[in-house]
Amino acid sequence: MYDVVVVGAGPAGSMAAKKAADAGCKVLLVEKMQLPREKSCSGILIKKSINTVEKEFGKIPHNLPCKTKNKGIVLTNEENKEFKFESEGLNVWRSSFDQWLSLVAEDSGVELRQSTSVISCEEKEDHVVVKLNCNGTYYEKTKVMIACDGATSKIKRSLGRGQNNQIITYQTFCRGTIDLDGSFFYAFLDPKFSQYDAWFNVKDDFLVFGVGVKEVSLIKNYHSRFLSFLASEFNAKIQSSVRGEMGILPCVMPGYGTDMGKGRVLFAGEAANFLNPMGEGISGALITGAMAAESAVSLFEDNLNINNLVDLYKNRVADEKEYMIRQWKFLTKLSPRFSYLNK
Ligand SMILES: Cc1cc2nc3c(=O)[nH]c(=O)nc-3n(C[C@H](O)[C@H](O)[C@H](O)COP(=O)(O)OP(=O)(O)OC[C@H]3O[C@@H](n4cnc5c(N)ncnc54)[C@H](O)[C@@H]3O)c2cc1C
Known part of the structure; x- marks a missing residue:
């Protein structure tokens, strides 16, 4: 019997697993x-x-x-007004980042099981039965489960919780040149370029161009319209497109509900619907992962009734949730489009 089984070794999962192991729990991270x-x-x-991760995991290795580096974000709204927010990141x-997190968690005593999927879970009176798959199906038992399995959380679905609306993202990694400062992240909110936002940033030697949509069939049209705009406005010259990749974000808006869990199963990170504007989700994932683990630990230490677990966790994350809602409200002031985008 584990004290805590954590599903998903992203930032939320490695943080939850490490915090629980540091407090003396027997932890499995799948x-x-x-x-x-x-x-x-x-x-x-x-x-x-950076601050949250370094507090728990130590200094991020210099290599x-x-x-x-990132010096902040430049946001251009649908009326072509530009807002620049400077902040060192x-x-x-x-x-590499997620692997480092999981290795530090392992060093703290977490049992890390890779290439293993959690298929579903079932709550019993005093534990949760976890169904896993790795070349065959098997089961584990845990007192508490923390689902950190991202925007498409299978665990949430297995518990019959509603699925979030989703934004599909597409970004290409290109070689070339552009007349924009590569140390800033640029977000463009004009609906001509995306059904959410379109962005440009630089990663090592790559120019990265991305768009988010609700209808996947339109994704390449939006992407090429965005590239044409960058070519005409910022002299973007693409020599080669090295690769493209798709991703998923939960469609989080002001007023959108978070879902912190049920009974012995807590959700953290994107599985709990935590995401800040412009798709910034790592900070919320780290913080909610830590708080989910702290809630489980205080339940064990204070010998509290399991019915208190989700409320304990909700109280702990209340400030982080308020912060996220404030951020979204702030964005709707800069870009009125965001206040009705989801209707
Ligand atoms: C295009 C794009 C750009 C983004 N840019 C930024 C950015 O610059 N900064 C930022 O802060 N955020 C950014 N985000 C958001 C950020 O990636 C997420 O908010 C963050 O990764 C959420 O962390 P998480 O731990 O909740 O989930 P994830 O990082 O998604 O981790 C979930 C983990 O669970 C595993 N998993 C899933 N299902 C199972 C299962 N059934 N069994 C076992 N394991 C499972 C997955 O393999 C994965 O490793 C971006 C997102 C997208 C799509």
Whole structure:
């Protein structure tokens, strides 16, 4: 019997697993992929993410971030007004960053099981039965489960929870030149270029161009319209397009509900619907992962009734949720489009 089984070795999962292991729990962290695994992401670590991660995991190794640092975000709204927010951050490849997190968690006593999928879970009176698959199906038992399995959470579905609306993302990694400052992340909110946002940033030697849509059939049209705009406005010259990748974001808006879990199963990160504007989700994932683990630990230490677990967790994340809602409301002031985008 584990104290805590954590599903998914992204930022939320490795944080939850490490925090629980540091508090003396017997922890299993299950990841369906072999690490390092790719995760479609711009990889910007804002100051809040850096501080949260370094507090629990120690200094980020100096050779882990990309050559390009991040100095902030430049947002252009649908009326072509530009807003610049300066703040020092880092830029990482998620494959290396997430692998580092999981290895530090393992060093803290977490049992990491890779290439293993959690298929579903079933709550019993005093534990959760977890169904796993790795060349065959088998089961584990845990007192508490923390689902950190991202925007398309299978665990949520297996518990009959509603699925979030989703935004499909597509970004291409290109060689070329552009008259924009590669140390900033540029977001464009004009609906001509996306059904959510379109973005440009630099990662190592790549120019990265991305768009988010609700209707996947339109994704390449939006992407090429965005590239034409960057070519005419910012002199973008693409020599070669090296690769393209798709991703998924939960469609989070002000007023959108978070879902923190049910009974002995807590959700964290994107599985709980935590995402800040312009797709910044690593800070929320780290923070909710930590708080989910703290809630489980205080349940064990204070010998509380299991019915208190989700409420304990909701209380802990209340400030982070407020912060996220404030951020979205702020965005609707800069871009009125975001206040009705989801209707
Ligand atoms: C295009 C794009 C750009 C982004 N850019 C940024 C950015 O620059 N900065 C930022 O802060 N955020 C960014 N985000 C958001 C960020 O990637 C997410 O918010 C963050 O990764 C959420 O972390 P998580 O731990 O909740 O989930 P994830 O990082 O999605 O991790 C979930 C993990 O669970 C595993 N998993 C899933 N199902 C199972 C299962 N059944 N069994 C076992 N394992 C499972 C997955 O393989 C994965 O490793 C971006 C997202 C996209 C799509």
